[in-house]
Amino acid sequence: MPSSPVPSSIARLRGKGGRYHHGNLRGALIVAAAGLLETEGEAGLTLRALADRAGVSRAAPYRHFADKEALLATLAGEGFRVLDREMERAAAMETTAPGRLRAMARAYVAFAQRYHRMFRLMFAGAADPEGRGSGQLRRRLSDAVAGMGSATDGMTAMTAWSLIHGLAALALDSPVVAEAARAPNVDGVVDLLIGGIG
Numbered sequence: 001m002p003s004s005p006v007p008s009s010i011a012r013l014r015g016k017g018g019r020y021h022h023g024n025l026r027g028a029l030i031v032a033a034a035g036l037l038e039t040e041g042e043a044g045l046t047l048r049a050l051a052d053r054a055g056v057s058r059a060a061p062y063r064h065f066a067d068k069e070a071l072l073a074t075l076a077g078e079g080f081r082v083l084d085r086e087m088e089r090a091a092a093m094e095t096t097a098p099g100r101l102r103a104m105a106r107a108y109v110a111f112a113q114r115y116h117r118m119f120r121l122m123f124a125g126a127a128d129p130e131g132r133g134s135g136q137l138r139r140r141l142s143d144a145v146a147g148m149g150s151a152t153d154g155m156t157a158m159t160a161w162s163l164i165h166g167l168a169a170l171a172l173d174s175p176v177v178a179e180a181a182r183a184p185n186v187d188g189v190v191d192l193l194i195g196g197i198g
Contacts, residue, residue, distance in 0.1 A: 026064045028054050033075055037117050047071065072121060079122045080133025083111050087140055097147035098194050104144055105164045105190045106183045112168035113178065119168070137161065148197055156197055163193055 032053040036045045047061045047068060054060070065071040090103035112119040128134055141164075142157035167189055171181035 025054075025056065025060065029056075029061055029064060029071075030074060030078060033071055034078070034118065037075060037121065038115060041117060042072070042121070045071070072124075073128070075118065076122045076124070076128050077133055079115070079118045080128070080136060083108065083119075083122070084133075084136050084140060086111055087137075091144065097144065097149075098191075100147065101141075101144045101160065101194065102187045102190045104141065105167075106186050108164050109168045109171060109181050109186050110183075112172060113181070116172050119172070123165075145197065148194070159196075160190075160193055163189065 029050060033045060033050050036049055036053055040049070045068070047065065048058055050061050050071070051058045061071070065074065086107045087104040090107040091100040094100045094103045122128060122133060138157065138161060141161050142154065145157045145160055167177070167181055167186065170177040172178070
């Protein structure tokens, strides 16, 4: 479990200090909302609780978010951006196409385990209604699969995503799978896919 329930790239939106005093109010609210989501769940993430967590007036969140649904959509968007960056960073450390796909899978599963409520929110249809965030993940995985010389119509990339996402989701719901979803085992699952692509 991380020391903070908020991804570091989201935490940086707040800037220096803890509670909001001046500067980037929207960023401070997003950070506070991400923390509330992970510690209290969606039910505990109200605009009133958000204002209290950020140390601002009860009216302040409404200047940036029309309602809770708008706030959740913003949070989901931030989650997709963080996951995409983590996958990109992990892949950049590898020199082969299979290595990049394995690294991206490890980053994906690790993100789900660290920020499980954010992860679930991201894939709730109402939080990403136009599929922008999920579309970027699909493109990144498609590029990784294409890097292995696989000429497909997108079905192989969808298979890769289904496999990786399914492992991540199962690990959240099953202690047995969570224990098994360590990096070497994630690599083994992805290797089965790579063997099929080959």
